[in-house]
Amino acid sequence: xxxYSISIRPFGVxxxxxxxxxxxxxxxxxxxxxxxxxxxHKCLDTHNWEIVPSYNSITLIHRExxxxxxxxKQKIESWYKKGAKLKKxxxxxxxLPVCYDLEFGIDLQEVSEKLNKSIPEIIELHTNSQYTVxxxxxxxxxxxxxxxxxxxxxxxxxEPRLKVQKGAVGLAGKQTGIYPxxxxxxxxxxxxxxxxxxxxxxxxxxxxNVGDRVQFYAxxxxxxxxxxxxxxxxxxxxxxxxxxx
Amino acid sequence: xxxxxKSGYYTSVQDQGRFGFRHKGVPVSGAMDGLALSxxxxxxxxxxxxxxLEITMTGPTxxxxxxxxxxLTGAKMSTTLNNQPILNYKVHEIAVGDILSYGRLEKGxxxxxAVKGGFTxxxxxxxxxxSKSLTRLTYLPDKSVLPFEPxxxxxxxxxxxxxDSYFEETVLELAQxxxxxxxxxxxxxxxxxxxxxxxxxxxxxxxxxxxxxxxHAVSMLTSATLPGTVQLTxxxxxxxxxxxxxxxxxxxxxxxxxxxxxxxxxxKKYGDKVSFKLVKG
Numbered sequence: 283x284x285x286y287s288i289s290i291r292p293f294g295v296x297x298x299x300x301x302x303x304x305x306x307x308x309x310x311x312x313x314x315x316x317x318x319x320x321x322x323h324k325c326l327d328t329h330n331w332e333i334v335p336s337y338n339s340i341t342l343i344h345r346e347x348x349x350x351x352x353x354x355k356q357k358i359e360s361w362y363k364k365g366a367k368l369k370k371x372x373x374x375x376x377x378l379p380v381c382y383d384l385e386f387g388i389d390l391q392e393v394s395e396k397l398n399k400s401i402p403e404i405i406e407l408h409t410n411s412q413y414t415v416x417x418x419x420x421x422x423x424x425x426x427x428x429x430x431x432x433x434x435x436x437x438x439x440x441e442p443r444l445k446v447q448k449g450a451v452g453l454a455g456k457q458t459g460i461y462p463x464x465x466x467x468x469x470x471x472x473x474x475x476x477x478x479x480x481x482x483x484x485x486x487x488x489x490x491n492v493g494d495r496v497q498f499y500a501x502x503x504x505x506x507x508x509x510x511x512x513x514x515x516x517x518x519x520x521x522x523x524x525x526x527x
Numbered sequence: 528x529x530x531x532x533k534s535g536y537y538t539s540v541q542d543q544g545r546f547g548f549r550h551k552g553v554p555v556s557g558a559m560d561g562l563a564l565s566x567x568x569x570x571x572x573x574x575x576x577x578x579x580l581e582i583t584m585t586g587p588t589x590x591x592x593x594x595x596x597x598x599l600t601g602a603k604m605s606t607t608l609n610n611q612p613i614l615n616y617k618v619h620e621i622a623v624g625d626i627l628s629y630g631r632l633e634k635g636x637x638x639x640x641a642v643k644g645g646f647t648x649x650x651x652x653x654x655x656x657x658s659k660s661l662t663r664l665t666y667l668p669d670k671s672v673l674p675f676e677p678x679x680x681x682x683x684x685x686x687x688x689x690x691d692s693y694f695e696e697t698v699l700e701l702a703q704x705x706x707x708x709x710x711x712x713x714x715x716x717x718x719x720x721x722x723x724x725x726x727x728x729x730x731x732x733x734x735x736x737x738x739x740x741x742x743h744a745v746s747m748l749t750s751a752t753l754p755g756t757v758q759l760t761x762x763x764x765x766x767x768x769x770x771x772x773x774x775x776x777x778x779x780x781x782x783x784x785x786x787x788x789x790x791x792x793x794x795k796k797y798g799d800k801v802s803f804k805l806v807k808g
Contacts (some may be wrong), residue, residue, distance in 0.1 A: 291705055294783040297753055299705050304748060334549050334751040336775050341751035345546050417749055419775025422552040422660060426749060426775075462552075463660045480551070482651050482661040488551040 286313060288362055290355050293341060295348040300358060302338040306428050308414055310338055312370075315493045317362060319371050325361050335492045336417035336426070375412060375495045377521035378460070378475050380451050381506035382408075386474035389439070393453065393470050396436050404472065405500050407431050412495045413458065423462035423480025423488040427496060430458050442468035449474045451498070462488075473498075476509040477520065495525060528592045529642070531671045535629065537583040538667045540646055543576050545654040545661075549774045555754055556656035557770050559731060559793035560637050561786060562693065563601035567641035570598045570618055570685065577645025578655040580673070582638040584796065586629020587667075589640075593677035595621045596643040602635030602694065602794060617687040635694040635794035643678040658771060694794035697722075699784055700806045704757060706779035709745045714759075717741070718782075722802030723765065725795045731771040734792060736801075739763040745779050752776045755784035767792065 286302050293299040302310045314335055321342075322328050332343040342354075382405045384390060394401050413427035420426075430453070438454040443466065446452070450461045452469030461467060462479035475498070480488050490496070501509070512518035531538065543564070544557025558564035558581055568577050580587075586604045599606055599615045606613055607628050613619055615638075621627075629638070648655050651662050659665045667673075710718070723736035742763035751774060752758070758766045758778035767784065768776075769792075784792065785806065795801060 292702070293705055293751075293780075294702060294753055294755060295785065297751075299751070301705075301750075306748065332547055332549050334774060336750050337748040339748070339750045341753075343549070343751075343753065346543075417775055418550060418552045419749065419751075420552065420773050422548075422554075424552050480660070486551075487548065487553070487652060492550065 286310065290358055292351045296346070297341055297343040298349070298351065298354055298358065300340050300342070300362075304338055306337060306416065308428075311414065311416060311493060314338075314340055315373075316370060320361065320365075325357070334419075336419065371491075371493075373491070373493050373495070373525045374522045375497060375525050376490060377497050377499055377523075378477050379501040379505070379509055380409075380473040380475045380498045381501050381503060382473040383503050383506070385503075386447075386450070387472045389470040390472050393436055393472060397433065399433065404434065407434050408453075408458070408472065409498045409500055412497045415490055415492050415494045415496065417492055418488065418490070421462055421465055421480075422482075423490075425459055425479070425490060425496065427457060427459050430456055434458070436470055438468045439470060442466055446471060447474065449476060451475055474506070476506060476513050477518070478513055489520065528672055528674050530590045530592060531667055531669060531673070532588040532590055532626075534667045534669045534671060535582055535587040536585040538587050539581050539657040539665065540578050540648050540667070540673070541581045541656045542578040542645075542654055544656055544770060545652050545658070548652050549751070552774050553652060553661070554658060554732075554771045554774060556654065556658045556731075558639065558656075559770050560601050560639070560694070560790040562790040563637070563639045564641075566616060566688065566690065567598045567600040567639050568645070570616065570683065570688065571596060571641055571643050571681075572683065573641065573643065573645055577641065578648060579639045579641040579645070582629065582640060584632060584636060586638060588629070589627040591621050591625045591627070592623060593675070594623060594679045595675060595677060596681050596683070597621055597627070598641045600639045600641070600690075602638040603633040604638050605630030605633055606638075614687070616690055618681075618683045634692070636796045637793055642675045643681055644676045647674045647676065693787065693791055696791050697799075697801050698804050699788040699792060699801050700804050701755075701757065701782040701784045701788060702806055704780040704782045705750075706745070706747065706759075707781050709743060709759075709779050710781055711741075714740050714743075718765075718803055719805065722800055725792075725797055725799045725801065727797045729795075729797060731769055733769055733772055734767045734795070736765040736767070740765065743779065747777060747779060749775050749777045750780075752780060753783065755786070755789045756780045757782035757784065769793070
């Protein structure tokens with residue numbers, strides 16, 4: 283079972299890049315995740331190999347030693363051809379609370395004018411969709427989310443802000459996402475999420491995995507304050523459910 | 528323990544870096560000049576993952592509050608121990624109250640200070656390397672105190688090594704990157720021509736080159752990047768990612784520096800010249 287033709291190439295002396303056809307496609311992502319599962323359980327020693335998935339590629343990185351590229355190229359081809367007989371890893375839908383109060387949604391008014399939609403319409407569109415996590419990068423715990431309704435596509439701000447708040451929820455082009463920490467950024471900010479997306483104190487510092495889904499739900503200011511306190515003392519209960527897909 | 532009476536321009540704790548968290552967006556971090564790190568730990572017969580101090584451009588003044596042995600590697604910074612000049616790449620015995628001072632930057636840009644047994648600062652995600660948003664500090668302020676296990680007896684197998692002065696080299700060896708094929712003849716000529724100047728945009732995340740080459744209109748999906756990845760922006764800027772660099776990016780990855788070339792570049796500062804030489808990947 284090898285539905286796609288994959289390309290394999292060296293990426294420096296420690297890493298190998300494996301690429302699927304260049305498009306944003308959940309079927310490709312699923313194939314990638316199955317293959318990673320197979321690599322981690324049957325093929326590679328995960329103490330010495332890191333696997334970084336993103337959209338249509340995975341990068342395999344060896345801890346330190348230069349690797350024998352030709353050896354691994356052949357191996358990867360045959361591993362992929364044999365295909366994964368494993369069960370898929372359990373994937374989750376995470377429901378994340380967002381306060382779209384204008385205090386946080388500092389660009390909501392502007393976005394509303396640009397998209398010619400009322401603020402409640404924007405909130406409804408933003409919370410109605412499930413977004414797929416295609417990658418995690420840029421910042422620790424920053425999710426690349428796919429599946430934004432086309433009605434919410436709005437260009438990046440012409441000048442990036444020097445400081446965007448931790449938890450800020452933004453729109454930019456075909457993307458939406460959460461800033462996991464304070465950072466410079468050029469996205470249009472429409473709200474704030476109280477959930478800590480990245481905590482270096484946890485053994486698994488980011489609860490989300492590539493392939494999971496995210497859905498936002500709107501909360502009032504009072505609820506936001508409550509969640510914030512719950513998060514700080516560590517009793518906030520995340521809402522998650524298992525995806526079958 | 529030691530105390531930084533003055534901390535210097537940008538002094539941080541670094542080790543071999545953080546492995547195993549890149550799929551969550553966590554940069555590798557670790558010593559910018561991996562060669563200098565490994566030499567320092569080797570001379571002290573430390574484990575290779577022991578944490579050291581990375582000292583950038585202007586160094587600290589340090590008071591030792593415990594006996595130990597130290598090795599300095601990397602950049603030469605007119606270092607003195609109790610006002611006597613001391614050599615890099617040599618084991619020095621330290622007694623309580625000794626003062627280590629860094630002076631004028633002579634060669635290179637980043638210097639390393641290792642103590643016997645390594646610094647025992649907190650481990651975050653399996654590494655002691657400072658990293659923004661992960662560790663409490665990203666660099667050490669004045670009066671910082673760093674813990675280590677005292678050591679009064681140590682007979683090094685090798686007391687001193689002569690190193691080839693790699694940090695004076697200017698040729699960076701690199702292999703083709705994943706998107707090397709997007710480059711046209713004109714761009715290739717520029718890249719492997721007369722060379723580049725390190726811009727003032729240089730830090731632990733990335734080094735930008737001052738001279739642009741012609742740009743491109745290639746769009747690609749975000750994919751993994753590594754320390755040493757050379758990105759080409761649409762406007763034609765060359766950005767070389769370093770140890771704190773982001774784990775994914777959307778610019779074409781045209782070239783990939785060797786580990787040695789990363790060490791060489793880590794010793795370069797604003798205005799220094801470098802050139803690129805293609806080697807087999």
